[in-house]
Amino acid sequence: MGELTGNAVEGTLYWVAPDEFARIRNLAMPSVARARLFADLARLNTLYMIARAGSGHIGSSFSSMDMVAWLHLEEMREGDVYFSSKGHDAPGLYAVLTALGKLPADLMHRFRKLGGLPGHPDVGTPGMVTNTGSLGMGISKAKGMVLANRLQHGKSPRIFVMLGDGELQEGQIWESLGGAVNRCLSEITAIVDHNKLQSDTFVKQVSDLGELEAKFASFGWHTVRVDGHDLPRFAETLDGIRGVKKPKLIIADTVKGKGVSFMEHVAMESDAAIYRFHSGAPQAADYTRGAQEIMDRINRTLREARAAELSLETVERPVAAQPAQAPERLIPAYSEALLDVAAGNPKVVALDADLMLDCGLIPFRDKFPERFIECGIAEMDMVSQAGTMALNGLVPVCHSFACFLATRANEQIYNNATERSKVVYMAALAGLVPGGPGHSHQSVRDIAAMASTPGLTLVQPSLAAEVGPLVRWALETNTGSSYLRFVSIPVSVPYELPAGYQVQVGEGWVAKDTGTDVVMIAYGPTMATQAWHALDRIGGGRLAILPWLNRLDHDWLEEVTAGATTVVTIDDHYVEGGQGVMIGAALQRLHFPGRVLHLGVDRIPSSGGNDEVLADHGLDAAGIAKAIGG
């Protein structure tokens, strides 16, 4: 099975089997050298998982890896707990736990696949003690663990929680500090993986963290600072704080992407550049070059230790399927529409919560730097700022992922609404897919969380051509506030925008009309596309796309459902609180005599490939057809 490594070959992926880890752990070596070796083997497996999955977070898995390895190999005792608050370093942690036999070895090959390892931690996975991935909750969670232990058990084990540095921009981190001091929760050791970069760029360019040590110390935490790759110093630091009767915090200076020279952030050409290894999979050549570099370092160490060279397993790198047609990309269409509107209206400003790349804001930032406000990972702060900007004459547009914007800033959005001003919210990454990142990022309840906000209209485009008209409606025509919901993944949609399309609040449009018996009502490219294909499976029908998520014109509904015996609503969202229930109540008032089915998400979203996840929820074309009885 195993083969000796020579030169890594492009198109091949390399991974380390558990018995190889066992061999390394049994080598007679100083503990620091062994931990470094272990960490590099785990880096190799992390790189493998991400390359195989096609996505995942290399940078922060690598920056925290040396410390995670040390904690698990040398520091932690029976009962002690480790978890990552930022959570996107999950592949690194999976690699470590797999190497230690705490996670079934076969799962590693199913990272971001259905029934495998989700993109962010879930308690359904062995070794994961709490769900993270939404930022800022880690210290609160550690506190709950300690209090539960103290109440129920005599002994209270230690809790190690890894924080990101970008994560420190979240208010919950600071909200959670005081109580830990007042209750003297000395069981907690928080570690800041201070790798200086958040998703897009340098932390200091987003919201400078200032004097981190002074900040935590002023909140009463015992605070120390150390190089997070200098294991002897890290070990000394852990020794030094062990007896301290206070909650403890280690600021660990690290290098994002540590371990592969060209992935290290210090190798970036300028501070203004975009760091390339935050969340995507590496290109094939980058993978091979990076893997080779790690393998070479491992083998040098093994040779020095007079041990056999590393034995690796291999698998062919999966080839991503090419779509039959050019897929629709809504985010670039949004970029363009926003630029266009902003060019004509100097009042338009864009606020961002550290997702400028994902929200299509780079062109806006470059063209209107004075009107671009980077708020950092601070959704509450962003939304409240937008509120007073709106009261003072601007047209602010707030940007984030739907899962964070609608829920993290939920009350702040309502507070703005009660001021009867006009604020636009741009919510990307909405809906059930992509399924890779897991439920912390799959936004399938933002419609419910937002729909009752007075004066706020929720609307979602279903193809690129619809983006411009809807963005212009929100920014130029609508006098109230709007929530623009976007699917972020490219989708090959089978329909076109009808000729003469006009934005009419509460009215939709017919995307397919091959029968009147079954009428499907959907929104967004993902579900509208699946519905379109489902109609083919059941012999035809009508697909109506209703972009309005909390507005409904009853006349339009009556017209579009006339003559139907079955109406199927398809939510890219939980059924509860989604568009379908609104339509269902309206159909009662119209005394629609036929059958109405409400399809949508009805449980916690599964994580995996997009096709897998849609099928798993019965929301692919086959599942929809089956639900209808086709």
Next chain:
Amino acid sequence: MGELTGNAVEGTLYWVAPDEFARIRNLAMPSVARARLFADLARLNTLYMIARAGSGHIGSSFSSMDMVAWLHLEEMREGDVYFSSKGHDAPGLYAVLTALGKLPADLMHRFRKLGGLPGHPDVGTPGMVTNTGSLGMGISKAKGMVLANRLQHGKSPRIFVMLGDGELQEGQIWESLGGAVNRCLSEITAIVDHNKLQSDTFVKQVSDLGELEAKFASFGWHTVRVDGHDLPRFAETLDGIRGVKKPKLIIADTVKGKGVSFMEHVAMESDAAIYRFHSGAPQAADYTRGAQEIMDRINRTLREARAAELSLETVERPVAAQPAQAPERLIPAYSEALLDVAAGNPKVVALDADLMLDCGLIPFRDKFPERFIECGIAEMDMVSQAGTMALNGLVPVCHSFACFLATRANEQIYNNATERSKVVYMAALAGLVPGGPGHSHQSVRDIAAMASTPGLTLVQPSLAAEVGPLVRWALETNTGSSYLRFVSIPVSVPYELPAGYQVQVGEGWVAKDTGTDVVMIAYGPTMATQAWHALDRIGGGRLAILPWLNRLDHDWLEEVTAGATTVVTIDDHYVEGGQGVMIGAALQRLHFPGRVLHLGVDRIPSSGGNDEVLADHGLDAAGIAKAIGG
């Protein structure tokens, strides 16, 4: 009109007319003495407003009053802005603005009344520049104002924002600090009214603020500390920071209730006592004694200045109407039920976000102090702690007002839900009334914000007798999580729990059955009572109470609506995302052939007396009857 003050008479309320303020402002006195006098006159009017309204926040209106008076009289220049982030010191600010002619004088007599002055600030009121009352948003809002000014205007006026010290427990405060430093928003001066108490008790007992100066300084703010009642020092402080090119923060040590000896927190007998003048109206005797003390001090100053004594207007103190029958009080019933369950299950712990009195937690805290966790004004932190407690074997119950719990911790509640553990949320002050506090506190969208959370069942009792069964169901029977929604005001309900009442998820019970033509479905004591009386007005009908807000048994619905020609759903919530829409969609699936009306809140809630507000929204018995056409 005016009368000279001798001894204040119980049963009479005293207020100062604008011309009396004008006389005081024109006295030839040193500015400090004049500001003190002005502040005392404003205190008298604040006390008047609160006594007349029957509720309002004396303590923090008084602690900040000296500074608010000084800022408005001496410091602020044309274009400068002042607002309070905590917002419950609104009556104090109203008194100052009225005295300065910036607020129509007649509004003062309509504090917490419809069309008058809301309990917390609203931009619809002259002089109110942003809506506050939900805590922690003030610095973010100030930042938005500065950025809007800078972008659009050459000059950027100063923004003064008053913060509460309890409010500093909110994460958003700390989330908002960094950006202000990075953008050097030196226009902002934040003032912490450090009166040492939050709603129930001493801040230091809840979540000790620690070294406040060091905290703010570590975030890069220019921080100074001063006695907030020592106006010469306060003035010097303002002079000293004027040219500082950083955002500025003044920690002002103050006395809660300052100006009336027995209302001052320093007069409390022990730190463990409950401060009595946070939010309620003073008893008649307390009002008279307090007013007399302020009047005497004013007149002493006037005599020393050889000016005429204070001339006061009077009005009779309104007598609160006594209810015809003993009203239902759900919160005490909750207290009892929680104690009962907790006595039998040592795993039950209660977490509180600084509302232990309002949530009925005092008996629990006294009986199970080790199982009572006071989290402070920190809903996110509370909910995330509860999550890991649940994962580690406890049954945590989180307490707050519905308006904050469902929205401030919205994502944290969802995160817990994705862990499939069992957490109970107790949400008090739900629904349209009380109408006095204003829209920041009227929770009419929490059902929508919570209903789609997987595994979370929302349920609301409609009378005291129903509380115990539902609490026991949530804590003992239900294996998933629950959201218990409570109306906090006492209501004289005209119905009783049926004999043999049993908790059945999704099923309701019939509270009145005097006809089958019209069936009303409601929940909670407020709306169920109005519906009951509305049926009398239209000649009878059936009132079904459905405690389940996101669960519905279709068989029960079919049975309870059988034979009806009209079904009326009545939400104590926005219609969108409420119970009624869920019922409407179900009635379509049952092919209910009649008329369905969805009543509920359909715009931003008005603020005022409870009867006024219900009538204003068409949700009193008369309005409901009228909507049906009765």
